[in-house]
Amino acid sequence: MSSGSGTSGEIKADGSFNRQVNKFTVPFGTLPGELPVEAGRYRLLWSAVCPWAHRSVIVRRILGLEDSISLGTASPMRPNLPRVDWEFSLDEDGVDPILGIRYMSEIYKQTDPEYSGRPTVPVIVDVKENKVVNNDYFKLTNYFETVWAPFHKENAPDLYPENLRDEIDHLNDVIFHDVNNGVYKCGFARSQESYEEAYDALFARLDELEQRLSEKRFLAGDFITDSDVRLYATLIRFDAAYYAAFKTNRNRIVDFPNLWGYLRDLYQTPGFGDTTDFHAIKVHYHLSNHIASDDHKSKNILPKGPDLSGLHTAHNREGLNGMKHKFLIK
Template sequence: MTKIKETVLASELTKIDVTEKLSACPIDFSKSRVANPRADQKQKNYDNQPVKSNFNERKKYELSQAPQFNQLFTDGTLAVKPGKYRLIWSKHCPWATRIAIAIDLLGLDEVISKGVVDPLRPAGVVGDWFFTLDENNEDPVLHIKALSESYLQADPTYKIRTTVPALVDVETGKVINNNYNTLIDELAIAWKEYQAPQAPDVYPEDLQADIDALNKILYTDINAAVNEAGLARSQADYEKYYDRVFNRLDWLEERLNNQRYLFGNQITDSDIRLFVTLVRFDTVFYQKYYVNKKRLVDYPNLWNYAKDLYSLPAFKNNTDFDAIKKRFYQVDHTPISDLKRIIPKGPDLSIWEEPNDRNRFE
C-alpha cells in the first residue's frame, strides 16, 4: 500500500473521527419525527404471515452494527469463480447501490448475478428484506423468500438486523460478505480477469492510499452525515451534522472545479461512493432530513459531475428514483391505512438527462 500522496487529504483526515459501521438503510426508527413520523405514538402488533411482526421489538436493532460477514477474495478465502455469487440489494439503498454500480461498471454483471429485494417490508417487520418483487415472492436463483434465510444459512444463530448489500454463495445459499466498505475494492482487485476490457480501474494501486483516505472523509462527512442529521435528537446535534455536510460539499465543489472526477480523469471507487448520496440529495435528504442550505443543483461543479456519472449506464441503470421515494417517504413499518404518508411529486427528474459540462476536461 502506498503512502498518502495528497497532503490535503492527509490534513482533512486528521479532522474527522471515522467509525465505519453498517448504517441503517435508511433510518428505520428514531425519536426524531424528521425520520419517524410515528414517534411518540402508541405502537401496534401486526400479523404478517408467514413473517412475525417485530414492530414492538425494534429496540433490539441498533442504528449501526459492525459487518458480520467479511470473507474476502483478495486473501484467497473465496474462490473467484463466474456464476458462483449473487448480489442481493435494494434499489433504494445508497450503500447497496454502490456495489450494484461497481458490478456493472466493471463489466462483472456477466459473471456475478444480482437479485433485488422490495424496498418496502410487510407491516411491523423491521430487520429483514423480502423478494416480493419476484414471481411467487421468491428469488429465482437462490429460491428464498426472505434474505434472512441466507443469513441463517451462514449462521444459524444470527439474530441481528439483516442488511443489504449481501453477497451470497449460490452453491451454499450462505451470505459470505455484507461489508459495503470493502466489496468494491475486492471486486476491483480480485476479479480483473473477468472485467470488461474498457472497464476503468476504480482502485489503482498507485492511488489506493489516497482513495482510502478520501473514502473515509466521504463516509464521515457525506454518506453518514446526512443520515445523522435526520437522526438528530437535539438542535445542536442536527446543526453539527448539517454544517459537516455543507462544509464538505463546498470542499468537493472546489476540488471538482479543476478535474472531471475526484481523482483526475479516471473514475474511482470514491466517485461511486459520492454519487449514491448526491443522486438522493435533492429528492430525499434536502427535504426529509433538513439538510437544506443548498440543493445539489445549486453547486455547478457537483451538479454537472453527478449528471456526467448518471449519463453512464452503470450509474443510470442502478438509480431508481421511484424505489428511493417509496422507501424514504413511506418507511414506518406500518400500513398506509394506519399512518398515511405523502410521497413528494417532485423534484423534476428530467433534468438528470440534460447535458453536462464535464467534457471540458478531456
C-alpha cells in the same frame, strides 16, 4: 443498509446515530481462508433504494461482472413485520428465484442462527453453500475492482488504480463519515445537538467538494474512480429523498454549480443513471413506515417532485480535463 425503527440499537446516549458493524467480512482473494473468486458461485442481493448496495451494482455493471455474479433485487418497501427486513416481493411468488427466500433475514439466519443484527444489503451469498459470505459494503467494490479482475470485460476501466489507492482510500473514508453516512446521522439523530453536528459536518464537506470539483472533472482528477461511485450514490438520492426526509435542507445538490454538473456527468455515464431507480428511492424514503411520518393524513402521499429532468442536460465538464472519455483503461 437498513433504516428507521430498526436502528434503535444504534442510537448512542447523546442521541447520535452509530451504524452497526458488518459481521461477514472475510475478503475475496487467493490466500487460505479467503473467499475464492469463482464465476457463477455468488449472488449479490440488493435493493435499488440503498446507496451502499447501489455502488456495488454500478461497479458490477461498469466492470462487466454481470455474467459472473448474479443479482437478486429486494422491494423498496419494507414488509409489515415487527422487525426491519427486506422482502423479495418483486419476484414471482414473492421469493428469490435462486435462493428461495422470501425475506433477507432468512439467509442471514440460515448462515448464523444466532445473528441478531439488521439483515443488510448489499450482501454476497455463496449459492453453493447457501449462506452469507460477505456484507462488507465498505470494501466490496474494491474486491470487484481488484481480485475479481480475471472476470472483467475486455478493456474494463481501472476504477482503483494502484498509484492512486492511498488518495482514493482517504477520499472514501472522508466521504463515508461526512456524506454517505452523514445524511443518516442527520436523519436518524434523536437529539437536536447531534443532528446539528452532523448537518454542519455534511454541508462543510459538500462545500469543500464543490470547491474541489471546480478544478477537477472527477474527485481524483481526469478519470472516474471508486470514490466517484461512492459519492454519486449519495448525491443522486439527495434532492429526491434526503433533503426532505432526513432534514438535510440547507441546499439541494442542484444549488451547487459544480456538484450538480459533476452529478449530471456521472448520471449520463453508462452504469450510473441506468442503474438508478428514482421511483424506488422516493417510495422507500417517503412511504416506508420506518421512515415516513406517522401522520396518517400524509404518510401515504408520494411527493410529486423534485423535477429531475435537468440530469439529462449538458454538463459541459469535458473542458476540465480536455478529454471526452471518462475512464482510465488498464
